[in-house]
Amino acid sequence: MGLHPQVWRANELLKASLPAIPTGFAALDEQLSGGGWPQGALTEILLSNEGIGELRLLMPALAQLSQQQRWLAWIAPPYIPYAPALAASGVDLSRVLLIHPRANKDGLWAIEQALRSGTCSAVMVWLAANDQRLQRRLQLAAEAGHCACFLFRDERTALRTSYAALRLRLEAVNEGLKVHILKRRGGWAGAPIVLSNL
Amino acid sequence: MAENLALIREHARSYIKHRLDCILKQYIARATAMNTVNQKAWLSLYLPTLAVDVFSRGRADSSPLAVAEGQGHNRRVVQCNAGAYNAGVRPGMKLGAALALESGLTLCERNEQLEQQALQQLAAWGLGYTSHVSLNFPSCVLLEVGGSRKLFGDAVVLGQRIAQEVSALGYTAQLAAAPTPLGAYWLSRGGKELTEGFATQAEFDKALASLPLDGLDLAAAILDGLNKLGIRRLGECFQLPRDGLRRRFGRELLVRLDQARGLHPDPQPIFVPPPAFNAELILPAEVYDHEALFFGVHRLILDLCGFLAARELGMQHFQIELSHPRLAPSVLPIGLVKATRRGEHLSLVARERLQQLSLPAAVEKIRLRSDELMPLAARNASLFDQSPASAMTAEEFIERLRSRLGDAAVQGLCQVAEHRPEYAWRAGAPGEKQPSYCCRGRPLWLLPAPKPLPPHVAATLTLRSTAERIESGWWDSHDVARDYFVARAAGGETLWVFRERRPPHGWYIHGLFG
Numbered sequence: 001m002g003l004h005p006q007v008w009r010a011n012e013l014l015k016a017s018l019p020a021i022p023t024g025f026a027a028l029d030e031q032l033s034g035g036g037w038p039q040g041a042l043t044e045i046l047l048s049n050e051g052i053g054e055l056r057l058l059m060p061a062l063a064q065l066s067q068q069q070r071w072l073a074w075i076a077p078p079y080i081p082y083a084p085a086l087a088a089s090g091v092d093l094s095r096v097l098l099i100h101p102r103a104n105k106d107g108l109w110a111i112e113q114a115l116r117s118g119t120c121s122a123v124m125v126w127l128a129a130n131d132q133r134l135q136r137r138l139q140l141a142a143e144a145g146h147c148a149c150f151l152f153r154d155e156r157t158a159l160r161t162s163y164a165a166l167r168l169r170l171e172a173v174n175e176g177l178k179v180h181i182l183k184r185r186g187g188w189a190g191a192p193i194v195l196s197n198l
Numbered sequence: 199m200a201e202n203l204a205l206i207r208e209h210a211r212s213y214i215k216h217r218l219d220c221i222l223k224q225y226i227a228r229a230t231a232m233n234t235v236n237q238k239a240w241l242s243l244y245l246p247t248l249a250v251d252v253f254s255r256g257r258a259d260s261s262p263l264a265v266a267e268g269q270g271h272n273r274r275v276v277q278c279n280a281g282a283y284n285a286g287v288r289p290g291m292k293l294g295a296a297l298a299l300e301s302g303l304t305l306c307e308r309n310e311q312l313e314q315q316a317l318q319q320l321a322a323w324g325l326g327y328t329s330h331v332s333l334n335f336p337s338c339v340l341l342e343v344g345g346s347r348k349l350f351g352d353a354v355v356l357g358q359r360i361a362q363e364v365s366a367l368g369y370t371a372q373l374a375a376a377p378t379p380l381g382a383y384w385l386s387r388g389g390k391e392l393t394e395g396f397a398t399q400a401e402f403d404k405a406l407a408s409l410p411l412d413g414l415d416l417a418a419a420i421l422d423g424l425n426k427l428g429i430r431r432l433g434e435c436f437q438l439p440r441d442g443l444r445r446r447f448g449r450e451l452l453v454r455l456d457q458a459r460g461l462h463p464d465p466q467p468i469f470v471p472p473p474a475f476n477a478e479l480i481l482p483a484e485v486y487d488h489e490a491l492f493f494g495v496h497r498l499i500l501d502l503c504g505f506l507a508a509r510e511l512g513m514q515h516f517q518i519e520l521s522h523p524r525l526a527p528s529v530l531p532i533g534l535v536k537a538t539r540r541g542e543h544l545s546l547v548a549r550e551r552l553q554q555l556s557l558p559a560a561v562e563k564i565r566l567r568s569d570e571l572m573p574l575a576a577r578n579a580s581l582f583d584q585s586p587a588s589a590m591t592a593e594e595f596i597e598r599l600r601s602r603l604g605d606a607a608v609q610g611l612c613q614v615a616e617h618r619p620e621y622a623w624r625a626g627a628p629g630e631k632q633p634s635y636c637c638r639g640r641p642l643w644l645l646p647a648p649k650p651l652p653p654h655v656a657a658t659l660t661l662r663s664t665a666e667r668i669e670s671g672w673w674d675s676h677d678v679a680r681d682y683f684v685a686r687a688a689g690g691e692t693l694w695v696f697r698e699r700r701p702p703h704g705w706y707i708h709g710l711f712g
Binding site for chain 2: 048049054055078080081082084085087088089093094096099100101106109110113114117118119171172173
């Protein structure tokens with residue numbers, strides 16, 4: 001005999017309550033509240049070094065977001081986002097916006113503008129935004145602009161507290177990419193997932 | 199039966215009569231309404247302190263300021279602002295006396311050309327409310343608002359709105375509405391409260407009659423003559439015998455009195471706006487800081503936006519020129535992604551640009567010009583406006599970023615049909631549409647230039663693919679001949695590496711599969 005359908009069980013995440021963009025990986029979607037990357041919130045992606053598949057993880061969502069008439073802003077990317085590979089993943093290149101601020105302060109200003117303006121569907125950031133108050137501001141700006149914000153950070157910052165709604169740590173393994181969920185909305189951190197079809 | 203028929207006929211007749219009456223009533227009502235709409239209504243904007251306003255609108259504080267005119271000993275104060283007036287300075291006072299009263303008085307030489315230019319700008323801005331604007335009277339902009347009532351409301355509502363906007367532009371104005379142009383002008387000079395239009399000719403005559411003569415712009419000889427007759431108000435003039443008035447003061451006065459009351463035709467020349475915008479603002483005192491400078495620039499931007507809105511134009515380039523004493527002016531050209539006339543946005547962009555500018559010296563004059571104007575139709579406002587108040591368009595966002603970070607820091611991305619990986623992309627204008635070419639097996643991160651792989655690192659790589667040979671570019675001396683591989687590093691990264699096909703056959707890393 002099953003439980004009454006209205007009894008809430010902790011292993012059921014808040015499925016449709018929060019706006020989200022499907023990640024394109026069914027195994028990952030199941031683990032995330034709303035069934036995808038949170039929209040109007042910060043997502044932290046922690047990694048040891050670039051090149052382990054951190055962008056491939058975002059590509060299905062970016063391809064879908066680039067169909068909107070809003071920008072995909074790349075703020076201070078460490079290398080050149082390579083146009084042929086982006087196009088092959090289905091991203092509309094005319095929506096891509098590269099922002100290279102000279103000073104860190106200008107960069108933080110640009111992030112807040114991008115989030116708040118409502119003209120960006122996703123903002124990807126490779127700048128250090130460690131300050132707590134700053135993160136709070138970015139979170140509020142992302143809510144105001146209804147924008148998904150991805151902060152790429154070094155995994156050594158994993159122990160610091162963070163305002164991000166979702167925190168993932170990526171690890172390269174032989175089979176593909178191992179995703180550790182450190183923090184998510186509506187549930188405890190779950191078991192790591194291995195994505196092999198990146 | 200016949201009785202019934204008669205009854206029905208009677209009913210039908212009375213019904214038809216009733217319907218006809220209704221239709222007739224509606225028709226009469228509509229015709230009356232049309233008549234009131236077509237009636238002319240003149241709104242006069244009299245600028246009593248124009249000579250001072252053209253200088254004081256360039257700064258935010260109201261420290262004592264006076265405008266002087268004349269030569270040598272005869273230099274006298276023409277007008278002064280409230281600060282100077284409170285210190286005791288009065289128009290007509292000798293300069294020495296004024297300076298003795300207020301030592302901190304800023305003095306400016308009267309500049310009639312600047313006043314004329316200010317009137318022209320106000321007239322161009324007034325075209326946003328009516329197509330018939332006239333500059334026939336001194337220090338006055340005359341608007342024919344009879345046809346604008348349906349859109350903007352009656353003369354009082356419109357007048358209040360105009361008064362608010364004029365004060366935002368930095369001018370002091372007295373407004374009056376009347377059925378005749380001269381009547382409106384005289385009433386506005388009299389400084390009467392703006393009232394709902396005059397219902398009858400008698401009411402209008404009464405308002406005119408109460409005006410004192412020395413507030414009007416009558417010739418000095420005529421005014422003097424009338425004063426000697428003991429006549430102080432316009433109403434007393436109206437009562438004088440016309441014959442005598444003509445013999446004593448000439449036909450001119452009689453015609454003007456008639457024109458004011460609407461008994462004589464008074465056609466007004468229509469103002470034609472200039473083809474491009476070019477305005478300057480002379481600062482009463484030299485300005486050193488950006489904030490004070492921005493105040494003046496903002497005033498000019500409001501002028502520009504009024505000019506553009508009135509003519510349904512937009513612009514993509516404008517230029518701010520800051521004049522310094524004894525130095526070449528600093529020129530600040532500002533380009534926009536898309537033609538616009540939104541004041542808020544232009545102000546934001548101009549502010550960011552100004553803050554980056556380092557001023558070589560104090561600024562004494564600001565000039566704003568825009569030559570390339572293009573048609574820009576107004577958008578229909580949405581009935582249920584759901585966008586947040588601060589929402590900006592995608593183009594405005596780019597301009598905002600560029601104004602602080604610089605043009606080169608904000609770019610789009612394009613693909614190029616090219617085999618050599620480093621030439622297969624380029625930075626483009628944001629939003630640039632380009633065809634895309636499908637190209638499999640490319641990394642998402644490209645290094646700005648291929649990086650040599652040290653041999654001890656190369657030894658730790660495991661190759662995960664067969665070679666992809668790229669040989670191209672013999673024609674432009676950037677010839678490449680490489681074998682590309684996908685390789686996996688010890689740290690788990692997937693790399694895009696190549697080996698030169700030419701001696702010394704070095705290994706390079708060119709990208710990362712991010």
